[in-house]
Amino acid sequence: MYKWLLSGLIVLTCVFGVYLLVSSLPPKAETRPELPEVTVPDKPVNVNAADQIYKQNCLSCHGDQLQGSIGPQLSNVGGKLSKEEIYKRIQKGGGGMPPFDGRLTEDEIINITNWLADKK
Numbered sequence: 001m002y003k004w005l006l007s008g009l010i011v012l013t014c015v016f017g018v019y020l021l022v023s024s025l026p027p028k029a030e031t032r033p034e035l036p037e038v039t040v041p042d043k044p045v046n047v048n049a050a051d052q053i054y055k056q057n058c059l060s061c062h063g064d065q066l067q068g069s070i071g072p073q074l075s076n077v078g079g080k081l082s083k084e085e086i087y088k089r090i091q092k093g094g095g096g097m098p099p100f101d102g103r104l105t106e107d108e109i110i111n112i113t114n115w116l117a118d119k120k
């Protein structure tokens with residue numbers, strides 16, 4: 001009887017030990033590759049320039065009223081995505097959208113990002 005109690009106790013101690021070990025392991029690192037963090041500076045929007053860039057580069061996929069066609073509607077994108085998400089999307093493209101990194105200057109991307117971020 002005493003032997004059983006003792007071995008039961010040992011098993012319990014082991015289980016508890018393993019539990020402590022597992023719970024103290026560091027959490028698994030995030031596996032999804034993240035783009036480097038960006039902060040988009042708040043600059044006054046040059047509406048004319050943004051409009052111009054939009055017409056030349058984006059209208060064909062997002063529509064003349066931002067209503068969307070091949071690409072999603074952008075007329076309320078500022079309420080859906082953060083400025084940083086908009087910026088990264090324009091810079092890196094993806095999901096059927098071409099990247100504009102290199103095709104537009106940094107300032108142009110920031111300008112059109114701030115312009116779109118106001119569309120809520």
Ligand code: HEC
Pocket residue numbers: 053054057058059060061062070071072073074077080081086089090094095096097098100112116
């Ligand atoms: C060749 C077509 C095409 C062009 C040109 C294009 N886009 Fe897109 N865009 C897309 C597609 C398709 C998506 C959706 C991608 C997805 O679902 O992941 C998208 C997504 C986006 C999104 C995210 C919208 C959301 O609701 O998730 C933003 C912001 C955006 N585009 C901005 C722009 C801007 C600004 C330009 C011009 C500089 C531009 N796009 C040019 C096709 C295009």
